Amino acid sequence: MKKILLIALFGFVSLYALDVADFERRCNNGNADACGFLGSLYFTGKGVTQSYSKAAEFLEKACDGGSADSCTVLGALYNHGQGVTQNKSKAAKFYEKACDGGSAMGCFGLGALYMAGQGVTQNLSKAKELLETACDGGYANGCYGLGYLYYNGAGVTQNYSKAAKFYEKACYGGYAAGCADLGDLYYYGAGVTQSESKAAKLYEKACDGGYADGCAGRGKLDDGVGATKDRFKAAEFYEKACDGGSAAGCASLGDLYYYDGIVVTQDRSKAKELYEKAKELYEKACDGGSAGNCYGLGALYYAGQGVTQNFSKTAKFYEKACNGGYAYGCYELGGLYMTGEGVTQNFSKVAELYEKTCDGGYAHGCYELGVLYRTGEGVTQNDSKAVELYETACDGGYAYGCYELGNLYYYGEGVTQNKSKAAKFYKKACDGGYREGC
Numbered sequence: 001m002k003k004i005l006l007i008a009l010f011g012f013v014s015l016y017a018l019d020v021a022d023f024e025r026r027c028n029n030g031n032a033d034a035c036g037f038l039g040s041l042y043f044t045g046k047g048v049t050q051s052y053s054k055a056a057e058f059l060e061k062a063c064d065g066g067s068a069d070s071c072t073v074l075g076a077l078y079n080h081g082q083g084v085t086q087n088k089s090k091a092a093k094f095y096e097k098a099c100d101g102g103s104a105m106g107c108f109g110l111g112a113l114y115m116a117g118q119g120v121t122q123n124l125s126k127a128k129e130l131l132e133t134a135c136d137g138g139y140a141n142g143c144y145g146l147g148y149l150y151y152n153g154a155g156v157t158q159n160y161s162k163a164a165k166f167y168e169k170a171c172y173g174g175y176a177a178g179c180a181d182l183g184d185l186y187y188y189g190a191g192v193t194q195s196e197s198k199a200a201k202l203y204e205k206a207c208d209g210g211y212a213d214g215c216a217g218r219g220k221l222d223d224g225v226g227a228t229k230d231r232f233k234a235a236e237f238y239e240k241a242c243d244g245g246s247a248a249g250c251a252s253l254g255d256l257y258y259y260d261g262i263v264v265t266q267d268r269s270k271a272k273e274l275y276e277k278a279k280e281l282y283e284k285a286c287d288g289g290s291a292g293n294c295y296g297l298g299a300l301y302y303a304g305q306g307v308t309q310n311f312s313k314t315a316k317f318y319e320k321a322c323n324g325g326y327a328y329g330c331y332e333l334g335g336l337y338m339t340g341e342g343v344t345q346n347f348s349k350v351a352e353l354y355e356k357t358c359d360g361g362y363a364h365g366c367y368e369l370g371v372l373y374r375t376g377e378g379v380t381q382n383d384s385k386a387v388e389l390y391e392t393a394c395d396g397g398y399a400y401g402c403y404e405l406g407n408l409y410y411y412g413e414g415v416t417q418n419k420s421k422a423a424k425f426y427k428k429a430c431d432g433g434y435r436e437g438c
Contacts, residue, residue, distance in 0.1 A: 020048060027058060032065025039070060052083025063094060068101025075109050079119075088119025099130065104137025111145060115154070124155025135166065140173030147178065152291065152325025153360075160191025160327070160361030171202065176209030183217050184292075190327055191361040194397030194432070196221055207237065212244030219252060231256075231263045242274065247281035247296055250274045254305060275306025286317065291324025295332070302341075311342025322353070327362040330354075334368070347378030358389065363396025367404070374414070383414025394425065399432030406437065 020041065026034035039059035042051045056077050062070035075094035078087045092113050098106025111130030114123045128149055134142025147166035150159045164185050170178025183202035186195045200221045206214025219237030222230045235256055241249020254274030257267045279300055285293035298317030301310045315336050321329025334353035337346045351372050357365025370389030373382045387408060393401030406425035409418045429437025 027061060030065065032062045032067045032070075035059070035065060036062035036067045036070040039073065043073065052077060054083070056083045063097060066101065068098045068103040068106060071095070071098035071101060072103045072106040072109060075106065079109065079113075088113060090119075092119040099133065102137075104134045104139035104142060107131070107137065108134035108139050108142040108145065111142065115145070115149075124149070128155055135169065138173070140170045140175035140178065143167075143173060144170035144175050144178045144181075147181065151181070154325065158325065158360050160185060162191075164191045171205065174209075176206045176211035176214060179203070179209065180206035180211050180214035180217055183214065187217070187221075188328060189363040189397040192397070194363060194399070196433075207240065210244070212241045212246035213248060215241035215244065216246045216249035216252060219249065223252065231260075235263050242277070245281060247278045247285065247293060250281065251278035251296065251300065251305065254278060258305075272306060275300065279306045286320065289324070291321045291326035291329060294318075294324060295321035295326050295329040298329070298332070311336065313342070315342040322356070325360075327357045327360045327365070330360075331357045331362060331365050331368075334365075347372070349378070351378035358392065361396065363393045363398035363401065366390075366396060367393035367398050367401040370401075387414050394428060397432060399429045399434035399437065402426075402432060403429035403434050403437045 020038070023034045023038050027038055035058045039055045039057075039062055040046075041048050042055035042058060044050065048054075056074060059070045059074040059077070063074050071094045075091045075098060076082075077084055078094060079091035080086065084090075092110060095106045095110035095113065099110050107130045110120075111127045111134060113119050114127035114130060116122070128146065131142045131145040131149070135146055136142075143166045147163045147170060148154070149156050150166065151163035152158065156162075164182060167178045167182035167185065171182055179202045183199045183206065184190075185192050186202065187199040188194070192198075200218060203214045203217035203221065207218050208214075215237045219234040219241060222234035222237065235253065238249045238253035238256065242253050243249075251274070254271045256264050257274060258271035260266060279297065282293045282297035282300065286297050294317045298314045298321065300307055301317065302314040303309070307313075315333065318329045318333040318336065322333050330353045334350045334357070336343050337349040337353065339345070343349075351369060354365045354369040354372065358369050366389045370386040370393065372378050373386040373389060375381070387405070390401050390405040390408065394405050402425045406422045406429060407413070408415050408422075409425065410422035411417065426437040
C-alpha cells in the first residue's frame with residue numbers, strides 16, 4: 001500500500017534510470033521536486049538501495065520546499081517508525097503541513113491521529129472535519145473514515161444512512177473495506193433497504209479488491225439451503241477469506257468441516273484448528289477496537305466453537321460490540337436478555353437494546369421492539385406504537401415486518417381494519433422476498 005502511495009505521489013518514478021547524483025545536486029541546490037523524487041527512489045528501492053532513513057532525509061527537504069505530497073509520506077514514516085524513531089507528534093506536524101498544502105491524504109492522516117488521540121489530543125469533531133476534507137478531495141480512505149464515525153456514533157449522532165453514503169463513496173473510490181461494510185448494511189437492512197443481491201455484489205467487489213472479510217461475506221450468501229445457494233462456492237469464498245486473515249472466514253469454514261461432510265470431507269480436527277485460528281484473529285481485532293470482531297468472538301463462545309461454551313463471555317463480547325457501535329451486537333445482546341442466557345432475564349433491557357438498534361437504522365430491531373409493545377413485555381403495552389415500529393421496519397426493508405403489518409390491517413388489530421392496506425403490505429413483503437406475503 002505504501003509503495004502504491006509513493007508511485008501515485010511521484011508519477012515520474014519510472015525515470016529512476018536517470019543519474020541519481022544529478023538529482024542529488026539539484027536537491028542540494030534547493031529543487032524540492034528533485035528532493036521528492038530522490039525520497040521516492042529510496043522509499044521504493046528503485047535504482048538505489050532501499051532505505052527509509054535516506055527517504056526521510058530527502059522527503060523532509062522536499063517538504064520544507066513546499067511539496068505537500070512529500071510532507072504526507074514523511075508523516076507516514078514518523079507515524080509508523082520507518083527509517084526514523086516513531087513519533088506520532090511529528091507525524092501530526094507533517095500531516096498538518098501536507099493538509100494545509102492541499103494533500104487530501106495528509107488531511108486523512110491527521111484526521112486518523114485526531115480520531116485515535118495519537119500525537120494530538122483526541123478530538124472527534126476535528127477528526128470529522130479533516131476526514132471530510134480528505135473525502136471531498138477524492139481520497140477514498142477519508143470517506144471510509146467518515147462512514148466509520150457515523151456507523152459507530154463517534155463524535156456524531158449515529159446514523160446508518162449517512163454511514164452507507166460514505167461507505168459507498170469509499171467503495172467506488174477504490175477502498176475495498178468500504179464495499180464490505182456497505183455490503184453488511186444491505187445484508188442487515190441497516191440504513192438502507194435490505195437487499196441480499198446488492199450485498200452479494202458489494203461483498204464480491206470487496207473480495208476481488210483483496211479485502212478478506214468481503215470474501216467471508218460473499219460466502220455466507222451462498223451458504224444454506226435453497227435454489228439460489230451454492231455451498232461449494234461458499235466454501236471457496238470462506239477458504240479465500242481465511243487465507244487472507246478473516247476470522248469470520250475461518251469460523252465459517254470451520255463450520256463446514258465440523259457439520260457438513262458433503263461440500264467438504266467432515267474433519268472435526270480441521271474444524272478445531274480453524275475455530276482456534278478464528279478465535280485468535282477475533283481477539284486481536286477486538287482488542288484493537290473492531291466492534292464487529294468482538295461480536296464474532298462472542299458468537300464463538302455462544303456456539304462453543306474452538307472454546308468452551310460460555311454464555312457469560314458471549315454477553316460480555318456482545319456488549320463490547322454494542323458499545324462500540326455494532327448494531328447487530330446490540331440486537332443479539334437483547335436476545336440474551338430475553339432468554340436469560342449468560343445474563344439475568346430482563347425484558348426492560350431487551351426493549352432498551354432493541355430501541356438502540358432501531359434508532360441506529362437496523363430494521364429488524366424496530367420490528368422486535370414493536371413485538372414488545374404489542375405484548376407489553378418490558379414496556380407499557382401500546383398497539384399504536386407497535387404499528388409505528390412495524391412500519392419503520394417495513395420501510396427499512398424488513399419484509400417480515402411488512403407481512404406482520406399486513407396482518408394487523410387485515411384483522412384490525414391495533415388499527416382500523418383495512419384489507420386494501422393489508423394487501424399493500426402483503427405485496428411489499430412478497431416483493432421483499434417473504435413468500436408468505438405472496
